[in-house]
Amino acid sequence: xxxxxxxxxxxxxxxxxxxxxxxxxxxxxxxxxxxxxxxxxxxxxxxxxxxxxxxxxxxxxxxxxxxxxxxxxxxxxxxxxxxxxxxxxxxxxxxxxxxxxxxxxxxxxxxxxxxxxxxxxxxxxxxxxxxxxxxxxxxxxxxxxxxxxxxxxxxxxxxxxxxxxxxxxxxxxxxxxxxxxxxxxxxxxxxxxxxxxx
Amino acid sequence: xxxxxxxxxxxxxxxxxxxxxxxxxxxxxxxxxxxxxxxxxxxxxxxxxxxxxxxxxxxxxxxxxxxxxxxxxxxxxxxxxxxxxxxxxxxxxxxxxxxxxxxxxxxxxxxxxxxxxxxxxxxxxxxxxxxxxxxxxxxxxxxxxxxxxxxxxxxxxxxxxxxxxxxxxxxxxxxxxxxxxxxxxxxxxxxxxxxxxx
Ligand SMILES: [Zn+2]
Ligand SMILES: [Zn+2]
Numbered sequence: 093x094x095x096x097x098x099x100x101x102x103x104x105x106x107x108x109x110x111x112x113x114x115x116x117x118x119x120x121x122x123x124x125x126x127x128x129x130x131x132x133x134x135x136x137x138x139x140x141x142x143x144x145x146x147x148x149x150x151x152x153x154x155x156x157x158x159x160x161x162x163x164x165x166x167x168x169x170x171x172x173x174x175x176x177x178x179x180x181x182x183x184x185x186x187x188x189x190x191x192x193x194x195x196x197x198x199x200x201x202x203x204x205x206x207x208x209x210x211x212x213x214x215x216x217x218x219x220x221x222x223x224x225x226x227x228x229x230x231x232x233x234x235x236x237x238x239x240x241x242x243x244x245x246x247x248x249x250x251x252x253x254x255x256x257x258x259x260x261x262x263x264x265x266x267x268x269x270x271x272x273x274x275x276x277x278x279x280x281x282x283x284x285x286x287x288x289x290x
Numbered sequence: 291x292x293x294x295x296x297x298x299x300x301x302x303x304x305x306x307x308x309x310x311x312x313x314x315x316x317x318x319x320x321x322x323x324x325x326x327x328x329x330x331x332x333x334x335x336x337x338x339x340x341x342x343x344x345x346x347x348x349x350x351x352x353x354x355x356x357x358x359x360x361x362x363x364x365x366x367x368x369x370x371x372x373x374x375x376x377x378x379x380x381x382x383x384x385x386x387x388x389x390x391x392x393x394x395x396x397x398x399x400x401x402x403x404x405x406x407x408x409x410x411x412x413x414x415x416x417x418x419x420x421x422x423x424x425x426x427x428x429x430x431x432x433x434x435x436x437x438x439x440x441x442x443x444x445x446x447x448x449x450x451x452x453x454x455x456x457x458x459x460x461x462x463x464x465x466x467x468x469x470x471x472x473x474x475x476x477x478x479x480x481x482x483x484x485x486x487x488x
Contacts, residue, residue: 095382096355098336098343105336108329109307110321111314122377123308124337125344125353126398131306132337138296138303139334142319143327145296155323157294179320184293200324 099125151222153215154180154198163187163196170194172229176219176248178202178236186234194232197222202240203247211247219248223257230258237264297323349420351413352378352396361385361394368392370427374417374446376400376434384432392430395420400438401445409445417446421455428456435462 095103099121106117124132148154149161156162163169163183173194177183183196201214223231231252235241249259265283266275275283293301297319304315322330346352347359354360361367361381371392375381381394399412421429429450433439447457463481464473473481 094360095378096344096353098340098355099353099378102336102340105329105333106307108322108326108333109318116309118379120307121340122379122398124306125340128306129341131303132341135303135306136334136337136341138300139322139330139337142296142300142323143330143334146294146323155294155297157296162292180293180297181316181320200320 148200149198152183152196152198153200153218154183154196168193171227173232174223174228174230175232175234177234178241178244182234182236195228199235199244202235202238203244204240214244216248216251220251220255223252224255228257230260233259233261346398347396350381350394350396351398351416352381352394366391369425371430372421372426372428373430373432375432376439376442380432380434393426397433397442400433400436401442402438412442414446414449418449418453421450422453426455428458431457431459 094100102124103114103117103121106112106120107114109117112120124135145157146155147157147159149156149164150159151164152161154161154163158165170193173192174197175183175186175192175194176197176199177186178199178201180198180200183198186192186196197215197219199214199216199219201209203209203211203214222228231248233245233248235245235248245261249261252259263286264279265286266272266279272280292298300323301312301315301319304310304318305312307315310318322333343355344353345355345357347354347362348357349362350359352359352361356363368391371390372395373381373384373390373392374395374397375384376397376399378396378398381396384390384394395413395417397412397414397417399407401407401409401412420426429446431443431446433443433446443459447459450457461484462477463484464470464477470478
């Protein structure tokens with residue numbers, strides 16, 4: 093007695109999902125087959141549809157169904173500023189601030205040697221080309237303040253400055269409404285270093 | 291600016307997976323599209339194939355690609371004993387012991403009022419019918435020793451005994467090689483209660 097091959101294949105296929113080991117893949121497969129076959133069917137079709145329709149924006153590299161995404165196509169945006177983020181979700185976060193009116197470049201990742209993600213695996217070459225179009229004046233590095241995000245920003249800053257571009261990094265500091273008593277010492281130290289003249 | 295619809299649909303569709311909230315669905319979608327499109331394609335096809343080929347064994351209710359599974363079709367198995375388990379993985383665990391030669395019935399779940407899983411959602415009616423075939427002499431309840439598994443066993447024991455069937459429950463006790471010093475008090479207490487005469 094063994095697991096039927098189509099069931100075993102499904103369990104194996106579910107392991108492509110990040111963070112899903114053999115046990116949860118098995119649990120997911122049984123759940124879908126036993127409790128949610130319509131959901132499993134929807135998932136299969138959503139995967140095929142996304143694979144068939146999504147591509148990277150020619151200009152900013154985010155996912156889009158068109159050749160150029162809505163933001164890059166918007167003529168009201170300032171074309172002199174380029175905000176570099178790790179993922180499309182980060183782009184949405186910046187958009188939600190309503191405080192930025194320039195363009196974006198989405199790396200679709202970060203340098204992460206431990207995960208085997210090096211400079212070849214991220215769209216670095218395309219960013220350098222994009223930032224060197226003669227229109228972009230300032231590149232604002234908005235990668236995360238994680239070890240990987242910081243390393244990515246450091247690497248990009250060097251490459252971009254070498255091309256004569258002005259490079260900036262979003263600020264670290266206390267959150268809006270934040271109290272000194274409740275902030276971690278590292279953030280507070282950085283807020284002191286990055287203090288602004290009034 | 292919003293997430294392209296085919297990407298949003300994929301994120302929504304991934305939430306059918308147990309334990310996957312909006313954040314991990316989003317992370318999974320980006321991972322598949324950015325880092326493993328062949329894996330995403332395999333997953334879509336494995337889902338469609340499993341939905342198209344798997345069904346429940348006519349006799350034991352486990353997943354199979356045939357009308358009757360290998361075990362139920364095996365004429366060397368003892369047809370007087372019926373071992374009731376929650377899931378197909380539990381059946382495989384019992385098979386691995388090589389200590390059981392009877393047949394099975396797979397509930398495909400357990401009573402779990404908190405998750406909204408009642409007697410209608412588990413194959414109870416089919417089990418009662420199956421166990422009443424006139425050949426089965428003993429039903430061995432091998433559901434888990436969790437609160438839900440115990441409640442399921444308790445409920446089934448009453449229903450099966452009411453039909454004049456002999457019902458047993460797998461034993462709790464120390465693991466093989468287990469030391470009293472390292473076992474939890476509840477298990478040790480149960481091992482004392484379920485002691486065997488030598
Ligand atoms: Zn774009
Ligand atoms: Zn069977």
